Structure formats: C-alpha cells, structure tokens
Amino acid sequence: MATETTEEKTTAVAPKKKNIVFPIVLILLVGGGLWFGLTKYFHGQKHEETDDAQVEANISPVISKISGYVADVKVEDNQYVKKGDTLVVLDQRDLRIVLQQAEAALATSKSNLNAARATANAASQNINTTRAAIQTASAQIEVARVNVNRTTQDLQRYENLIKDHSITQQQYEQVVAAKQTADKQLQVLIDQKNQAAAQTGVVTSQSAAVSQQGGIAASVIKQREVDVENAKLNLSYTVITASESGLVSKVPVQKGQFLQAGSQLFSIVLSNEKWVVANFKETQYNKMLEGQKVTVHVDAIPNHDFDAVLSSFSPATGSRFALLPADNASGNFVKVVQRLPVKIDFTNKEDSLIKKLRAGMNVNVDVHLK
8 A cells, every 4th residue: 555655646746748730830830920011011012913803795785676576596505707797687578568668669750750851951942942032033123113203204304295296196005004004003013012922921930930840850860869768778777787796695686576676686795805994992002103003813713924015094983984873972971992893905916715714704813012
C-alpha cells in the first residue's frame, strides 16, 4: 500500500508537456491574414475592381414595316446571316393588287392628260384662226373706209353738179348707190371683226379652261405616280432582310402568323464588335481616367486575361436611365451608393477567344490606375 501511494505522488508531481501546434497555427493564420490584408490594401491603391460587368454587343431589331400574314420564314434560331439575306417573306397578293390598281389609275390619268393637251392644241389653233380673221377684217375695214371716203367725196361733188344740171340724174343716183354700198360694206366688215373678236374671247376662255384641266390632270398624274411608288415600296417591304451580318436570336415567327406594322419579330446580334460595360460604384470613380489599362476576366473562359482599355464614362448613373428614376425630393431619403456605367473596349483584336464571347456574359474587371 505504501509503494502504490509513492508512485501516485510521483505521477501527480511530474510536469505536463506543452502543446506547440496551436501557437504555430495561430501565428500562421495571423501572418496569412496580415499578408492578405496588406496585399489587398496595396493592390487597391493601384487598381479598381468590380464584378458588376457584362459583355455587350450591337443588337439590331428585325421589324416589320407593314402589316400582313407570314408566307415563309427563311431563318432558324441562332443562325448566322449576312447583310441582305432574306429573313421573312409576307403574303404579297393584296399588295400586288394595290399596285395594279395604282398603275391602272396612272394610265387613266395619262390618257386624260393627253386628251386635255389635244383639246388645248385645237383651242390654240382656233385662237390663231380667229386672230387671223380679225387681222384680215381689219385690213378689209381699212380698204372699205378708204372706199367710203372716196364715195363720200364723189357724192359731195355730184351734189354740186346736180344742182347746176351738169350731170344727169342717173349719174347722180349711181354715185349715191356707190356711197350706200361702201357704207354697208364697211358696216358688214366691222360686224365680222366684232364677231371674230367675240369668238376669240370665247375660244380663249375655253383654252384657259382646258389649260386648267391640263394642269389638274398633270397634278393628278403626279399623285398617281406617288401612289404607284408607294405601292411598290410597300410590296418591297413584304421581303424582310437582314440589315447587318450577325447571329439570329430565337425566331418565334411562324407561317400564317399575322404581323402588325412596327412589331419587332426577333433580333440579330451583330458580329462586328464586342465590348464590356462595367458598373463601378461612385466611390471608385475618383481616380479612373479614360485610356487606363484594364484586365478583363470572363467567367465562361477562366484562366484567360483579356486586354482592354477604359474607353468612356456614362454621362449619368444607371438609375437616371431607369424606367422609374428615384425621386429623392419626396418621401424619406435613404442614401444609396450609385453605380456609373463605364465602357471598356478590347485592345487585342487578334485574340481568337473574343469570338466566343456572347452578349450578357458576366465578367470581372480590373482597372489599372497607375
């Protein structure tokens, strides 16, 4: 019993060994955290980063300019098309009838104009004829007046001679008859001239009316020509083509479907250019300048750095372009950090992986401030 008690005392008095694993782990954690914090601090002094960024591209909407039923769909989802390729064809029968009606109306208007021109030419000839008749009558009137003057003088001489019985009564009566005939001829010629002048006025009025009708017919022809061009233009709109080269989005259009004018059918994502729009906090905006180098990391293509450059800044924050912008003048105000869209262009155009990028892909952006 005495031996067991001595051993227990010896065991209880023996010192415990210290555990050094925990201090080592603690030191490593503190050192690693300090190193990570300092690295992030010094990196943040020369860089601005954000993951609120996406790949962007030009998107061209395919819009029907006229209403009509779909006759044929020439493209499929995600198909590559070139500029000018036919995408959708609308039913053309109604518009062809409209074009034929417009062309028929134009032909009728041209016939009316030709008839008006023929009538105007005839009226012009009549005017020339009546004017010539007036000139002839005027010349004849002058001759008749000379004859009247001569017979008047002869009558005055014969009146004196008849008083002296130097001539016979028969000779005197012949002179009187000649005077009366000259007077009647002059009056007849004057009446003919007045009648020709009146006829000239009537023909001139008719010619003016015909000319007015011709002007109206010419205006109608211009209107009919416009109708024909409009019908041809609408007929050309039945064939919807690609405005640019690119990839077609989902095509929800089917044969027989009725399309309203101005409705968007689908879109074409243009393949000419891609860029990045990054939304930086307003607190990151201070040191950022146009032309600074940018490194872009795309989530879909890991372990690859895309070289880029800060191209431009948006003139307003994203909230200003929202459908319902915030109105801080009403209600309670809560300050929210705003984000400013920044456009970033790829600089290495020869990078083959840029072709694999699609609009809307998420990216991480690192702007080199210095």
